Amino acid sequence: MSYLEVSKISKYFNDPEHRGTFCVFEDIDLKIKKSEFITVVGHSGCGKSTLLNIIAGLEEASSGGVILEGKEVNRPGLDRSVVFQNFALIPWMTVFENIRLAVKAANPDWSKNQIKEHAFKYIDLVNLREAAKKKPSALSGGMKQRVGLARAFCINPKVLLLDEPFAQIDALTRGVIQDELVEMWEDSKSTVFMVTHDVDEAILLSDRVVLMTNGPNACIGEIVEIDIPRPRTRTSIIEHPNYYKIRNHIIHFLVERSQKLSSVNDNKESNNGNKIVSFKRELISGEKKTA
Numbered sequence: 457m458s459y460l461e462v463s464k465i466s467k468y469f470n471d472p473e474h475r476g477t478f479c480v481f482e483d484i485d486l487k488i489k490k491s492e493f494i495t496v497v498g499h500s501g502c503g504k505s506t507l508l509n510i511i512a513g514l515e516e517a518s519s520g521g522v523i524l525e526g527k528e529v530n531r532p533g534l535d536r537s538v539v540f541q542n543f544a545l546i547p548w549m550t551v552f553e554n555i556r557l558a559v560k561a562a563n564p565d566w567s568k569n570q571i572k573e574h575a576f577k578y579i580d581l582v583n584l585r586e587a588a589k590k591k592p593s594a595l596s597g598g599m600k601q602r603v604g605l606a607r608a609f610c611i612n613p614k615v616l617l618l619d620e621p622f623a624q625i626d627a628l629t630r631g632v633i634q635d636e637l638v639e640m641w642e643d644s645k646s647t648v649f650m651v652t653h654d655v656d657e658a659i660l661l662s663d664r665v666v667l668m669t670n671g672p673n674a675c676i677g678e679i680v681e682i683d684i685p686r687p688r689t690r691t692s693i694i695e696h697p698n699y700y701k702i703r704n705h706i707i708h709f710l711v712e713r714s715q716k717l718s719s720v721n722d723n724k725e726s727n728n729g730n731k732i733v734s735f736k737r738e739l740i741s742g743e744k745k746t747a
């Protein structure tokens with residue numbers, strides 16, 4: 457059995473214009489292994505955040521369910537941490553206090569010293585020791601998101617859910633924080649489910665990239681395996697012989713095929729069957745014949 461399973465999830469929202477409901481996505485099936493790093497890429501509005509929120513237990517699926525280590529997820533819990541685009545830090549607390557609060561909540565029987573030590577381990581992992589006494593209003597966007605990531609990792613969750621965490625962060629800072637994220641992920645061996653719109657980021661970080669077709673009525677178009685060996689750096693991966701093939705494949709999907717596949721799905725002729733694309737042996741495996 458997989459570690460985290462998204463099983464036949466569909467989501468309908470009320471359609472304010474037409475009074476009925478509309479389908480965000482249908483029959484999303486995804487099996488995620490322990491410690492796997494999954495990214496989800498797709499056009500705006502295809503339901504990436506909705507899917508992440510369902511896994512977080514913040515949103516209810518219309519049908520289907522999420523199973524984590526054999527147990528159904530139906531409410532938020534400390535076994536899953538969420539990092540949002542807008543940081544969501546507690547504004548009147550310092551960096552240290554924001555992180556301490558999470559450590560304390562996850563480990564209520566720890567001593568004051570244990571909590572402090574653990575909080576500082578994560579403050580150091582994101583290089584914020586100098587800013588530990590500052591409040592969020594005194595931090596740059598990049599620093600705020602470092603607090604967000606440290607707070608998410610410090611409770612040692614089974615699953616980390618990251619919803620475009622670097623969207624508001626400039627490219628140079630983003631690179632540094634991506635490295636810190638990888639370091640914390642490798643240290644914790646948590647399972648990561650991350651939404652991003654940055655194809656290079658997806659390739660750099662992921663074991664597999666889930667490509668969603670356009671909404672409404674979105675589905676998983678295909679899943680691309682990233683077999684570029686780790687450790688990866690932004691400069692080393694571009695030298696890998698498959699890097700540009702993978703990158704072009706994903707971009708081609710987003711520009712052309714995400715729309716075509718979604719109209720196939722609208723016609724109910726096919727629901728993808730999670731086509732797996734692997735560049736390992738320079739071939740595309742699992743190719744499904746579509747109309």
Ligand SMILES: Nc1ncnc2c1ncn2[C@@H]1O[C@H](COP(=O)(O)OP(=O)(O)O)[C@@H](O)[C@H]1O
Nearest residue numbers: 469470480499500501502503504505506507671
């Ligand atoms: N609470 C809600 N009520 C009604 N419609 C919603 C709600 N949340 C999201 N939607 C709609 O669902 C679709 C998917 O949204 P979202 O998951 O935010 O997409 P993404 O993150 O891929 O951009 C969009 O059309 C959005 O407008």
Ligand SMILES: [Mg+2]
Nearest residue numbers: 504505506619
């Ligand atoms: Mg979103």
